[in-house]
Amino acid sequence: MKTICRIPGHSVDNISLYLFTDETPVYVLENQTVVGDLDAPETIILDCDSSNVYLYEGVEEPEDYIGWKYTYTPTTGWVLYEPPSSVE
């Protein structure tokens, strides 16, 4: 599997935003991230580029994955993210 995570210092450190299969082409570019073929993308992620995300490949799929549920680094692996209490 592949996962896109925020770099430290941007939003929540190492928060995992996306999880893709190994077969899904993912290109983190300077101004955007392309999912699928570059000539015929399936999806373009406008707020993820090489300045604010890492792409980790060869990761295990965590249980009940959804964006913003886990942080990930090759060192720590998947860690359940506990967001701060919302302010009313």
Place this chain on the structure above:
Amino acid sequence: MVVQRPLVLISGDYSELPPSDTPADITAGVCTAGSGLNGGGNFSSAISVDVSIAPAASGLIFVGTGSAAKLADDGSAQRLSDKALASGVYALETSSAAVASGAASNVISQQAILSGAAAIQIIDNIPQGTIYSYEAGSTVVSGVFVGVNQINKVEPIRQVKDDINASGIGFTTIGSGVSNIWSDIIYASGVDKVVVLHRETFGTSYGFIQVLTTDGDSLVRYPANQISATDYAGGSVSYNYKDDVFLATYQGVSSYLNTRAFTVNPVTNQITPGTNKIVNSVAVSYIRQSYNPDENNFICTFVRDSSIYAYGIVVSGTTAYNGNELLVDVNGNAYSDIAYSPIDKKAIISYRNGSIYPTSALCANVISASGVNLYLESSRTIINKEFNQSFSVSYPKVGYNGRDNNFAFTWSANNADTLVGIAGARISGTSIEVGPEKFVNAYGIYNAIAYNPVTNSYMVNGRIPTASGSVVAFQLDKDLNATIGTQSCYTAYAYPSGTVSIGAQTTYNEIACDTTRGNWIGYAQFTSNQFVNSSGVVWLIKPGTRNLPVNANGYNQIIGVAQNTTASGSVVQVRLPGSVDTLNTGLTTGSTYYVNPTTSGLTTISTKPTYWSGVWEPVGTAVGSGALLLTETPN
């Protein structure tokens, strides 16, 4: 008694005839009793004559008896005459009053005659059978038949769509029936298509675009296209009428903000989608969207971390580009909707704020745009603060009326969720002016609102608490007061054959307006206990019709033929009945003609409009192919 005997000569001497002798050759006279007398006889003997009097006779009577009897008057004649005199005097007095009354009648009749004469004079002064000048109450085209409205101005005879009442509903199912929720519906005038965004579930949820066409009486659907990636969770679709391009913005994977432009082929109805774009890799909800014709881009609004945001998105071809984000309000917010005013060049965003009151309040803000940059113009405006502070507000929707440049808010207005609140509004500078709140009996959590420019009215699509889904139209006056029409329920629809009752099971109600034909188009999803198995349903909602003009007495009446084309407020000359009009051609000599209520022109077929209150008769007889003798009969 002395008895005198006749003198006779006896022996030469005159002497009385001796008793017992009778003179020879002398005959005594006979006394005959006449009418009213009796007695009489030969004078040769003692005779008498008596007067015959009826017993108890009125008038003369005998008083006394025998030789003392005397004739007298009993007085009855006097009494009778006195009575007759009294009666006569009374009759004279009575006749005097009658004479006085008659004299008064004469005066009145003379006045009536004078009045009638004056009226006749006034009528005579009107050039009947010729042409008379009036002020036009609306646009009048030369040659059309006209009547007088309630303020004595002339308007064409015509049927118009009813402002606030609906009729004619036909249903078309869309979707697979696997819970076609999280929907939106629009009408795209440039390509004359109805476009629906809704969910389909095939293992995971996808957003689908369904294209339909309408001829005003029915709907035809075409194959739907998947528009989203997996994990679709609701969105909104808008139409850029300048470039004929659509933009669907929705919750995608992990509820991130996705957007995708697409076009619809006007002939084949095929969808050509652009590339899906993830605008923001953070979970959002309650996405709604509006086209901004001034900047030729889109503004979407959504909720993220209990705050309201707006986002500008520009589309080139079928490629969407991200713009900038604007924080509209913070903390305790949910739901959002947006409507844009090209006149104000500003948009209103409506939403629920849960931090102001113990429960919540319907709030709104004004924003403006420059390119894809958005700016907050107003501070938070509390729309319903005077009304339902203790109730939980939800689903605050906002619509826009481009004719009068006003907005209308609708929302769930009570905790039982059985009332939809309605309030008119307008942008005043950078603030929001709000009209009085009214209610309709419907569930508010799935209410939707759309504006119809043909009828100049809004319609709410919701469902009523006890029976079925419903629609109700309303119109705002200049003071933002809402006049609400009759609520119509979706009573039944055919699927796949026969009739199926639709109960109180509609959700995710949406509504749009076919601005070309003036119909509303409703959408609702039916929950799984319905026979339709959770399908989305689209149906037409037609305005009713009414006839114009109506005069001050509440009647429709035809007065003649307009002789010139003019705008409202200008002079229009009208040919009155009794003369020949030559502004209509193609007539058949000898045929009688009626007004055509659709064109305000002529037809040989009597098509009296429904609810026409006046007489509907021929208005003329053709005396030539281009000459119509206008009937004297009033209409």
